[in-house]
Amino acid sequence: MLVLLLHAVVLGLPSVWAEEACTRTCPAACACSSTERGCSVRCDRAGLLRVPAEFPCEAASIDLDRNGLRFLGERAFGTLPSLRRLSLRHNNLSFITPGAFKGLPRLAELRLAHNGELRYLHARTFAALSRLRRLDLASCRLFTVPERLLAELPALRELAAFDNLFRRVPGALRGLANLTHAHLERSRIEAVASSSLQGLRRLRSLSLQANRVRAVHAGAFRDCGALEHLLLNDNLLAELPAEAFQGLRRLRTLNLGGNALGLVGRAWFADLVELELLYLDRNSIAFVEEGAFQNLSGLLALHLNGNHLTVLAWAAFQPGFFLGRLFLFRNPWRCDCRLEWLRDWMESSGRVADVPCASPGSVAGLDLSQVAFARTSDGLCVDPEELNFTASSPGPSPEPAATTVSRFSSLLSKLLAPRAPVEEVANTTEGTLNTSLSDSLLSGGVVVLGHSTWFLLGSGLLLIVVFVLHMD
Numbered sequence: 495m496l497v498l499l500l501h502a503v504v505l506g507l508p509s510v511w512a513e514e515a516c517t518r519t520c521p522a523a524c525a526c527s528s529t530e531r532g533c534s535v536r537c538d539r540a541g542l543l544r545v546p547a548e549f550p551c552e553a554a555s556i557d558l559d560r561n562g563l564r565f566l567g568e569r570a571f572g573t574l575p576s577l578r579r580l581s582l583r584h585n586n587l588s589f590i591t592p593g594a595f596k597g598l599p600r601l602a603e604l605r606l607a608h609n610g611e612l613r614y615l616h617a618r619t620f621a622a623l624s625r626l627r628r629l630d631l632a633s634c635r636l637f638t639v640p641e642r643l644l645a646e647l648p649a650l651r652e653l654a655a656f657d658n659l660f661r662r663v664p665g666a667l668r669g670l671a672n673l674t675h676a677h678l679e680r681s682r683i684e685a686v687a688s689s690s691l692q693g694l695r696r697l698r699s700l701s702l703q704a705n706r707v708r709a710v711h712a713g714a715f716r717d718c719g720a721l722e723h724l725l726l727n728d729n730l731l732a733e734l735p736a737e738a739f740q741g742l743r744r745l746r747t748l749n750l751g752g753n754a755l756g757l758v759g760r761a762w763f764a765d766l767v768e769l770e771l772l773y774l775d776r777n778s779i780a781f782v783e784e785g786a787f788q789n790l791s792g793l794l795a796l797h798l799n800g801n802h803l804t805v806l807a808w809a810a811f812q813p814g815f816f817l818g819r820l821f822l823f824r825n826p827w828r829c830d831c832r833l834e835w836l837r838d839w840m841e842s843s844g845r846v847a848d849v850p851c852a853s854p855g856s857v858a859g860l861d862l863s864q865v866a867f868a869r870t871s872d873g874l875c876v877d878p879e880e881l882n883f884t885a886s887s888p889g890p891s892p893e894p895a896a897t898t899v900s901r902f903s904s905l906l907s908k909l910l911a912p913r914a915p916v917e918e919v920a921n922t923t924e925g926t927l928n929t930s931l932s933d934s935l936l937s938g939g940v941v942v943l944g945h946s947t948w949f950l951l952g953s954g955l956l957l958i959v960v961f962v963l964h965m966d
Contacts, residue, residue, distance in 0.1 A: 513527070513528040515533070515550065515551075515552050516528045516533035516534075516550050516552055516553075517550075518550065519548055519549070519550045519551070520535065520550060521535070521537060521546035521547075521548065521549065522546075523537055523540040523541070523542060523546070524536060524537035524540060524546065525537075526550060526553075531554055531555065531578075532552065532553070532554025532555070532576060532578075533550050533552040533553045533554055533555075533576070534553075534554065534555045534557075535549055535550065535553050535555065535556045535557065536557045537556070537557060537558050537561070538557045538558065538559040538560050538561070538581075539559070539560045539561070540561060541561065541562065542558065542561040542562065542563060543561070543562045543563065543564070544563065544565075545558070545563065545566065545570050545571065548572065549571065549572065549574060551573075551574065551575075551576070552576055553574050553576060553577050554576050554577060554578050554579070555577070555578065555579040555580075556571070556574075556577065556579070556580050556581070557581045558580075558581060558582050558585070559581050559582070559583045559584050559585075559605075560583070560584040560585070561584075561585050562585065562586055563582065563585040563586065563587055564585075564586050564587060564588055564589075564611075565587070565588070565589055565590075565591075566587065566589075566590045566591060566594040567591050567594060568591050568592075568593045568594060568596065569593065569594070569596050569597050570591075570594045570595070571595070571597065571598060572597055573597035574597065574598055575599060575600060576600060577598050577600060577601055578600055578601060578602045578603065579601075579602065579603045580595075580598070580601060580603070580604050580605070581603075581605040582604075582605060582606050582609070583605050583606070583607045583608050583609075583630070584607075584608045584609075585608075585609055586609065586610075586611055587606070587609040587611065587612050588609075588611040588612060588613075589612075589614075590612070590615065590616070590619050591616075592616045592617075592618035592619055592621060593618065593621060593622070594619070595619075595620065595621075595622065595623055596621070596622045598622075598623065599622070599624075599625065600625055601623055601625065601626055602625055602626060602627045602628065602649075603626075603627065603628040604620075604623070604626060604628070604629050604630070605630040606629075606630060606631055606634065607630045607631065607632040607633050607634065607654065608632070608633045608634070609633075609634050610633065610634065610635050611635075612634040612635070612636065613634075613635055613636060613637060614636075614637075615631075615636065615639055615640065615643055616640070617640035617641075617642045617643055617645075618646075619643065620643065620644070620646060620647055621646050622646070623646070623647060624646070624647070624648060624649060625649050626647050626649060626650055627649050627650060627651045627652065628650075628651065628652045628654075629644075629647070629650060629652070629653050629654070630654040631653070631654065631655045631658070632654045632655060632656045632657050632658070632677070633656070633657040633658070634658060635658060635659055636655070636658040636659065636660065637658075637659045637660070637661075638660065638664070639660075639664050639666050640666065641665045641666055641668075642666070643664075643666040644666045644667070644670060645666075645669070647670075648671075648672065649672060650670055650672060650673055651672060651673060651674045651675065652673075652674065652675040652676075652677075653667070653670075653673060653675070653676050653677065654677045655676075655677065655678055655681065656677045656678060656679040656680050656681060656701070657679075657680045657681065658681045658682075659681065659682055660678070660681045660682060660683055661681075661682050661683060661684055662683060662684065662685065662687070662690070663678065663683055663686060663687070663690035663691065663702075664678075665690075667690070667691065667694065668689070668690075668691070668692045668693055668694075669692065669693040670693065670694060671693060671694075671695060671696065672696055673694055673696065673697055674696055674697060674698045674699065675697075675698065675699045675700075676694075676697060676699070676700050676701070677701045678700070678701060678702050678705070679701045679702065679703045679704050679705065679725070680703075680704045680705065681705055682705060682706055683702060683705040683706065683707055684705070684706050684707060684708055684709075685707060685708060685709045685710070685711070686702065686707060686709070686710045686711065686714045686715075687711050687714065688711040688712065688713050688714050688716075690714060691714065691715060691717060691718055692717050693717055694717055694718050695717055695718070695719065695720060696720050697718050697720060697721055698720055698721060698722045698723065699721075699722060699723040700718070700721060700723070700724050700725070701723075701725040702724075702725060702726050702729070703725040703726065703727045703728050703729070703749065704727075704728040704729070705728075705729055706729065706730055707726065707729035707730060707731060708729070708730045708731065708732070709731075710726070710731065710734055710735070710738050711735070712735040712736070712737040712738065712740070713737055713740055713741075714738065715738075715739060715740070715741065715742055716740060716741045718741070718742065719741055719742070719743065719744065720744055721742055721744065721745055722744055722745060722746045722747065723745075723746065723747040724739075724742070724745060724747065724748050724749070725747075725749045726748075726749060726750055726753070727749040727750060727751040727752045727753070727773060728751070728752035728753070729752070729753050730753065730754060731750070731753040731754060731755060732753070732754040732755065732756065733755070733756075734755070734759065734762055736759060736761035736762065737761070738762060739762060739763065739765060739766060740765055741765060742765055742766055743765055743766070743767055743768060744768055745766050745768060745769055746768055746769060746770045746771065747769075747770065747771045748763075748766065748769060748771070748772050748773070749771075749773040750772075750773060750774055750777070751773040751774065751775040751776045751777070751797065752775070752776040752777070753776075753777050754777065754778055755774070755777040755778065755779055756777075756778050756779060756780060756781070757779060757780065757781045757782065757783065758774060758779060758781070758782040758783060758786045758810075759783055759786065760783040760784060760785050760786050762786065763786065763787065763789060763790060764789055765789075766789065766790065767789055767790075767791075767792070768792060769790050769792065769793055770792060770793060770794045770795075771793075771794060771795050772787075772790065772793060772795070772796050772797065773797045774796070774797060774798050774801070775797040775798065775799045775800045775801070775821070776799075776800040776801075777800070777801050778801065778802055779798065779801040779802060779803060780801070780802040780803060780804070781803075782798075782803070782806060782807070782810045783810070784807065784809040784810060784812075785809065785810065785812060785813075786810050787810055787811050787816060788810075788811060788812060788813055790816065791816070791817075793816060793817075793818040794818045794819065795818050795819045795820075795821065796816070796818055796819070796820050796821065797821045798820070798821060798822055798825070799821045799822060799823045799824050799825065800823075800824040800825070801824075801825050802825065802826065803822070803825040803826070803827065804825070804826055804827060804828040804852075804853075805827075805828055805830075805832045805833060806822070806833070806836065807832065808835045808836075817843075817845070818845065819845045819846070820845060820846045822846065822848070822849050823848040823849070823850065825849075826852035826853070827849055827850065827851050827852055827853075827862065828851075828852065828853045828854070829849075829851035829853070829854070829857050829860070829862050829865045829878065830854065830877040830878065830879070831867060831875035831876070831877050833849075833862060834867050834875055836849065836862060837862050837863060837865060837867070840862065840863050841863065847863075848861065849861060849862035849863070850862075851865065854877065854878050854879035855879070856878045856879060857878045865878060
């Protein structure tokens, strides 16, 4: 029993020593604790205006978020050989002295996001961080970064630089052979040039969404053969070159939604043989070229909703065989025989739903699945409009044109008919809408004219009838 107790004490001594070492030199405004990952120093929301002069030598993680830090001098954190994570988000940093992070040889993650006054970074800002794998520069309102800013970060895997003011893809990205994830959304980028992404051979995810991209140059992604996810949604793209996505044979997700594309080109997706998700929603697409989706046999979902499509030809998928889900709602579909294949596919596969018809008029408002296509005697499909016209029952024969005599005879019979009291006439149902103007006036006159006036009017009409009969 004593042996077991001694064994437990011996095993517990290292953790006790680690806890003591972690808290011994803890800054006054911070909270320090020993965790499985090492000594954690939390100084967030501490009201600090400068970096504490000393940290525990064993510190593995330091959190200085949401303070009032404005300036980082050289070796701002001293020498911390065990530090792997440093967070400085939501401060007021406006300048970082080159070499501020020297003395942090094992630093793997550096967070500088939400420092809105940090408009400029020196080319040597991140010198000596050879093990840095994640760098967060989001929401710093950076206009530009030096070409060599990231050159001394050979281990960099992930870069978050969204919500900045770049206007172009930072040239500092070029040649980052180990970069796998780049987040550049909402940074006012206007184009992806053919040289913007050179040397990014291990890049797997690239987000350029919600920028102002108007142009993607041919071959812009030719060095990104490992790319799996490309987000270009919510930009200003109105067209794409045929070779825009050339070489992206491992791409699994492509988001082009929320642009201004007017058509889908046949060659755009020719190399995307592994594509699983394709978003073309919220564009102005009115036409899909034949064979545009022919190589996308592994596609799980195709989003074409929110466009200007009236027809979608089966030839867009040939000669491939598409088995994924198809999203087509919010389009002004013309549900004629050109969509019969789609209606049949909806019934057989269950992978398409909600295709509301805008025309022809006879089926407008129906879903395509509810439209019945008739056949001619030769087995040809009949469009709903044509079917509606040919199959409709003949209406009543038009009345023969009334002769002058019959018109006046009708008027005369009305005038000679017994007059109803005023109250009764006022309560009768309104006559047909197609009565002539003369009928309306005369019918109204019966109610308001006196006996003598009514007699004179009737006599005049009799004379007119006699005159007309004499003329005939």
